[in-house]
Amino acid sequence: MAGPVIDVRATGAPEEQWESWRQRCAPLRLAPVPRLVVVAAHPDDEVLGAGGLIAMVRAAGIAVTLVTVTDGEASHPKSPTHSPSRLAELRIGESCRAASELGAEAPIRLGMPDGDIASHEDWLEDELGALLSGFPEPGTVCAATWRHDGHPDHEAVGRAAAAACAATDTELLEYPVWMWQWAAPGHSRILRCAPEVLALPPTAHAAKCRALAHFRSQVLPLSDDPADAPILPAHVLRRFTGPAETYFR
Template identity: 60%
Template sequence: MVAEPLIDLAARGTPERAWARWRLRRPELSLTGWRHLIVVAPHPDDEVLGVGGLIALARSRDLPVTVVTVTDGEASHPGSPTCSPSELADLRVAESRRAAAELGAEPPIRLGIGDGRIAADEAAVTGALSEVLAECGHAGAWCATTWRRDGHPDHEAVGRAAAAACAGTATRLLEFPVWMWHWATPEHPVVPASRARTLTLPGTAVDAKLRAISQFRSQILPMSADPADQPILPPHVLDRFTGNTETFFV
């Protein structure tokens, strides 16, 4: 379940400057001993917003990376006069493939679950992720996915499914927030500060992440002047993902 009815896209949310000092006070995430990174994203672009820098850094160290997108993101612009849901899905899948190339990763594995329906199909998602981990998960493997309290029902359901798939395996779970930056503050009681780790990114990883983000034109630019076609990720939202750090909960 969603922690609270938190995400108001019409609101600007918590300013990035409110989080900057908090991030820098977190211990550094160590990649020592990592042998494989599996990234599970609810929608095409979550993998880049949350862990694009980590993906680029892992690939620069020749660590294998497997990206899974649970939905094709067809519900991001309901009522759009420009794109039908199926057309939007095609756009977002293509954007995600181009973004993966910018990060040095292979195209994502697509599960094809309906956008907005992940909680209803959570058991199927858990089963599919268990199959991925059976191939990729082993000692030294980490599964990075959206935080189970992120405030978006799809994000939370994917987090739960990934946690269930990792349970009892050698693969370790790593959660990342996406919408928490928008609705919460560093003092919010649900924010697990003691579990937070910061990854400081080299300039090459930051640059790769910025190139990858720029591929998601359907999300960062208006598709038309119609209100239903306005960007889901306007500049004040993107500011939370374009710095030289990423944050994870271990």
């Protein structure tokens, strides 16, 4: 795994520290855009990191294109009850229902191997570049998992998206997912970035929370076996249900 090891049992830095940090961040301001593209390493990243933004953009009548790079089949690698293909089936359905909750179309699925995106990073960069260059209207904004998020798949997606955006003159936003688990506001990776915070109106906040509830395979145990424990237990999920989202430029 790239960067710090992620332990979903850990509680991470206290929320009070993060809230104080968010209050010092600049607000996220986006000029009117014709389209938002959100790229997720796994089905659920798009809602965890950018669900409120998606809901806000769709409420404004702006087009949204969601891209899930993998189908999330490796979320429970030692599960005695769910095969990788069954996990993929569940997660695809969950992401489609969550997208509908936010007013968006079902994600484009790229079907890359969960846990090994870095081995196919050049291909992903080309795919994202072709997607971004294929929109007729200028001014598209792309949001992707942060390239320093501490998870190898998230980081590979972030790097590929950054390269594709640079090649197509597309504005890039990066959203953290696992950062909340291993970092604290003074971490050197964060200090090198320019964080911006998006305050969510109540309707967008509520839509995001409803969308997150669809990811039952991640927030609830698959069985009583320890290998089927939630990937997003309650203390982790709380990081994403607040009234704001964080982005890096």
